[in-house]
Amino acid sequence: MAQLIDGKAIAAQVRAEVKAEVAAWVAAGHRAPHLAVILVGDNPASASYVRGKTQAAAEVGIASETLHFDTHLTEAELLAEIERLNADESVDGILVQLPLPAHINPSRILHAIRPEKDVDGFHPVNAGRLLLGEPGFVPATPAGILELLRRSGIETAGKHAVVVGRSNIVGRPLAVLLLQRGIDATVTVCHSRTSNLAALTQQADILIAAIGQPRYITADMVRDGAVVIDVGINRVEDPAHPRGYRLVGDVDFEAVSQKAGWITPVPGGVGPMTIALLLRNTLYAAQQRYTYTYKARPL
Numbered sequence: 447m448a449q450l451i452d453g454k455a456i457a458a459q460v461r462a463e464v465k466a467e468v469a470a471w472v473a474a475g476h477r478a479p480h481l482a483v484i485l486v487g488d489n490p491a492s493a494s495y496v497r498g499k500t501q502a503a504a505e506v507g508i509a510s511e512t513l514h515f516d517t518h519l520t521e522a523e524l525l526a527e528i529e530r531l532n533a534d535e536s537v538d539g540i541l542v543q544l545p546l547p548a549h550i551n552p553s554r555i556l557h558a559i560r561p562e563k564d565v566d567g568f569h570p571v572n573a574g575r576l577l578l579g580e581p582g583f584v585p586a587t588p589a590g591i592l593e594l595l596r597r598s599g600i601e602t603a604g605k606h607a608v609v610v611g612r613s614n615i616v617g618r619p620l621a622v623l624l625l626q627r628g629i630d631a632t633v634t635v636c637h638s639r640t641s642n643l644a645a646l647t648q649q650a651d652i653l654i655a656a657i658g659q660p661r662y663i664t665a666d667m668v669r670d671g672a673v674v675i676d677v678g679i680n681r682v683e684d685p686a687h688p689r690g691y692r693l694v695g696d697v698d699f700e701a702v703s704q705k706a707g708w709i710t711p712v713p714g715g716v717g718p719m720t721i722a723l724l725l726r727n728t729l730y731a732a733q734q735r736y737t738y739t740y741k742a743r744p745l
């Protein structure tokens with residue numbers, strides 16, 4: 447039976463550290479860090495994530511505002527809004543919740559955010575810095591996964607990490623991070639076109655599932671004792687549940703937890719870490735924006 451990696455508890459630790467650092471920052475005479483969140487349309491999952499982020503911000507002393515726009519907002523209008531936030535010296539971090547409606551090109555929007563306010567780490571400058579191993583904003587979910595591993599005492603050096611998924615938000619940046627000096631994993635990246643996926647996942651010391659398909663990783667795909675990190679948050683219908691749906695990961699938790707050495711639950715695994723690391727990025731944005739030197743920090 448696998449040991450549970452308690453993302454809720456570890457995220458609470460990270461949030462407490464951020465809260466203490468925000469308090470010290472404010473005590474030193476600075477204003478509270480300020481996060482602007484843009485939400486377009488009424489995707490219920492997106493609205494729920496945004497609420498989670500702004501509530502968590504308030505709890506650590508970060509000021510936040512949610513700019514909620516109708517789904518018909520044009521790309522030009524959204525770009526104008528970002529320009530306004532870029533120029534507003536009282537705004538430290540700008541986050542555009544994804545996905546955007548189909549008529550808006552997400553790249554054009556993400557490229558418009560000033561890199562020093564890009565707390566999601568999705569701007570090409572930050573993505574490039576990450577690829578080069580330079581300090582910059584690291585996307586919150588991959589950074590959160592590394593914190594889970596580190597704070598659980600899981601060794602990464604020399605281990606074979608298999609990342610399933612190649613999204614710009616999780617799979618790709620995570621693969622790059624795992625390769626970094628100091629982390630030193632050997633990395634395989636798999637995706638929807640990978641041949642014989644199970645043969646690769648079975649070789650993983652650390653298996654990361656970031657596919658977006660409910661219970662895609664089954665027990666036969668996992669090596670005995672492996673560390674299994676489940677990034678998926680999938681809504682599946684459940685008439686027995688008051689909401690009519692329930693959240694499941696990309697991993698078949700029931701079966702895989704019998705075989706793995708360590709495993710993250712859904713909910714309560716990676717999800718809370720994403721929020722905690724976003725808060726940390728926002729604090730860093732406030733502290734570093736004045737110089738835009740991206741003080742090197744341990745991740």
Ligand code: GUN
Pocket residue numbers: 541542543544545566586587615720
């Ligand atoms: N949609 C899914 N994950 C994320 C994320 O980390 N940031 C933003 N902005 N949108 C998302």
